[in-house]
Amino acid sequence: MKHRVRQFLLKRMTGENEIHFRKTTFSEEELREKLAHTGDVGLYLHIPFCEQICPYCPYNKELYRAELAEGYVRAMKKEIDFYGRITKGNRITSFYIGGGTPTTMLHSGLEEILAHVREVFDPTCDIHMESHPKHLTPENLDKIQSLGINQLSIGVESLSDHHLKSLCRPYTASEARVAVSRAIARGFKCVNVDVMFDLPGQTCREVEETAREIVSLGVDQIATYPLFLFPYTPMGNNGSRKHQILLRSLKRRRMLRVFEKVFYAAGYERSSSWAFTKRGVPRYCSVTVPQYLGLGASGGTYLRDVFYLNTFGVAEYIKAMEAGASAVALAVDLSEKMQRAGWLYWRIYETHFQKKDYRERFGEEIEQVYGGYLRFLSMIGFLKDDGERILLSDRGSFWLHAGEDILSIDYISKLWGASKRDCWPEQVVL
Numbered sequence: 001m002k003h004r005v006r007q008f009l010l011k012r013m014t015g016e017n018e019i020h021f022r023k024t025t026f027s028e029e030e031l032r033e034k035l036a037h038t039g040d041v042g043l044y045l046h047i048p049f050c051e052q053i054c055p056y057c058p059y060n061k062e063l064y065r066a067e068l069a070e071g072y073v074r075a076m077k078k079e080i081d082f083y084g085r086i087t088k089g090n091r092i093t094s095f096y097i098g099g100g101t102p103t104t105m106l107h108s109g110l111e112e113i114l115a116h117v118r119e120v121f122d123p124t125c126d127i128h129m130e131s132h133p134k135h136l137t138p139e140n141l142d143k144i145q146s147l148g149i150n151q152l153s154i155g156v157e158s159l160s161d162h163h164l165k166s167l168c169r170p171y172t173a174s175e176a177r178v179a180v181s182r183a184i185a186r187g188f189k190c191v192n193v194d195v196m197f198d199l200p201g202q203t204c205r206e207v208e209e210t211a212r213e214i215v216s217l218g219v220d221q222i223a224t225y226p227l228f229l230f231p232y233t234p235m236g237n238n239g240s241r242k243h244q245i246l247l248r249s250l251k252r253r254r255m256l257r258v259f260e261k262v263f264y265a266a267g268y269e270r271s272s273s274w275a276f277t278k279r280g281v282p283r284y285c286s287v288t289v290p291q292y293l294g295l296g297a298s299g300g301t302y303l304r305d306v307f308y309l310n311t312f313g314v315a316e317y318i319k320a321m322e323a324g325a326s327a328v329a330l331a332v333d334l335s336e337k338m339q340r341a342g343w344l345y346w347r348i349y350e351t352h353f354q355k356k357d358y359r360e361r362f363g364e365e366i367e368q369v370y371g372g373y374l375r376f377l378s379m380i381g382f383l384k385d386d387g388e389r390i391l392l393s394d395r396g397s398f399w400l401h402a403g404e405d406i407l408s409i410d411y412i413s414k415l416w417g418a419s420k421r422d423c424w425p426e427q428v429v430l
């Protein structure tokens with residue numbers, strides 16, 4: 001059933017029956033040419049290390065090892081040099097450091113990497129970085145701020161000891177509260193807190209308590225993620241919740257309503273399909289421009305009509321960079337229809353967009369291609385079309401979440417799962 005819905009949506013939106021990622025013979029010339037026709041880009045750096053591996057986590061990461069981190073710094077500097085050589089006039093207008101856990105490298109190379117980014121790209125935008133509550137000591141916060149990182153995200157996940165335990169998170173709720181308060185006191189432009197919900201045995205009342213507590217801590221933004229089960233993770237492998245899709249959806253809907261109620265009353269606005277940001281505060285987020293360069297093991301680069309994915313193997317990434325080769329393992333060429341559908345998906349995900357941005361990007365009115373869908377989605381209350389802008393409603397946000405469960409989670413599982421099993425796969429078909 002899920003498979004059929006996925007196939008149907010894919011065909012309708014992109015015109016494709018399947019998406020083919022192919023092993024690529026990556027050409028510097030080709031990329032140079034593409035970048036020459038690309039304007040501003042976002043920059044993403046992936047730090048693939050953690051001090052402990054969480055049983056639900058789908059991201060590309062491995063246990064931190066000092067000698068591997070050393071090699072990673074050298075490799076990443078080489079990749080930065082590579083993109084520096086081929087970008088010409090492409091301003092970096094958003095900058096994000098994610099992982100894994102970037103703060104594992106706070107004292108072992110992050111400074112060197114950032115200095116190199118500044119030397120090569122000279123970005124003038126904010127720097128957004130993910131962090132782990134365990135790492136937010138006063139000394140580490142000094143270090144983070146000295147690196148010029150001015151938007152910080154903290155993976156708190158829960159403020160209840162028994163849920164933190166069930167997620168195997170290595171801190172208590174009170175330690176997490178201290179870390180968050182400490183970060184807030186530092187005056188970052190935005191402190192985001194990640195919270196997971198629909199945890200095993202969790203009730204709406206617990207969700208409400210967590211939401212209220214987070215508001216009272218003075219957090220600028222909250223990103224709320226339902227616990228997604230990825231089959232290649234230990235928690236996703238257990239299968240006990242696979243057959244409760246409908247019940248799970250209803251429960252998530254109720255929990256999201258609780259978040260909406262608490263956050264709206266406290267002056268937060270929905271700023272993406274997952275996140276709520278205090279009115280007037282700049283939004284913490286991963287990619288704010290439609291095109292981006294993703295560096296590091298598993299970094300993804302999206303340029304107009306192509307998406308490249310770097311190898312997931314950390315040692316393989318280092319080896320490739322040392323050999324002067326490319327780290328790109330897979331590429332997918334994107335037809336016009338795929339580009340439009342991808343653009344629309346990400347803009348809706350951000351909860352609103354200007355119709356003129358679509359016109360500028362694709363040289364046609366959005367109604368010409370998507371008029372029927374927009375009218376239908378407005379009629380059932382998922383979107384609002386105010387003439388200039390398309391705005392996602394709370395109901396639309398929920399269904400986007402539900403759709404992600406059907407579409408993206410399976411796609412991500414397949415692509416990331418295959419890339420984890422084989423560092424240089426021949427192809428991956430979604």
Ligand SMILES: C[S@@+](CC[C@H](N)C(=O)[O-])C[C@H]1O[C@@H](n2cnc3c(N)ncnc32)[C@H](O)[C@@H]1O
Nearest residue numbers: 056057099100101130132155194225226227228
């Ligand atoms: C890279 S981690 C954040 C930084 C740091 N590694 C940490 O765990 O504190 C990104 C966020 O993704 C979310 N996340 C991870 N695995 C998830 C899953 N299976 N389902 C839903 N959200 C998940 C968590 O909220 C997590 O904070």
Ligand code: SF4
Nearest residue numbers: 050053054057099100
């Ligand atoms: S959730 Fe964060 S700390 Fe845990 S394994 Fe994933 S990236 Fe690492």
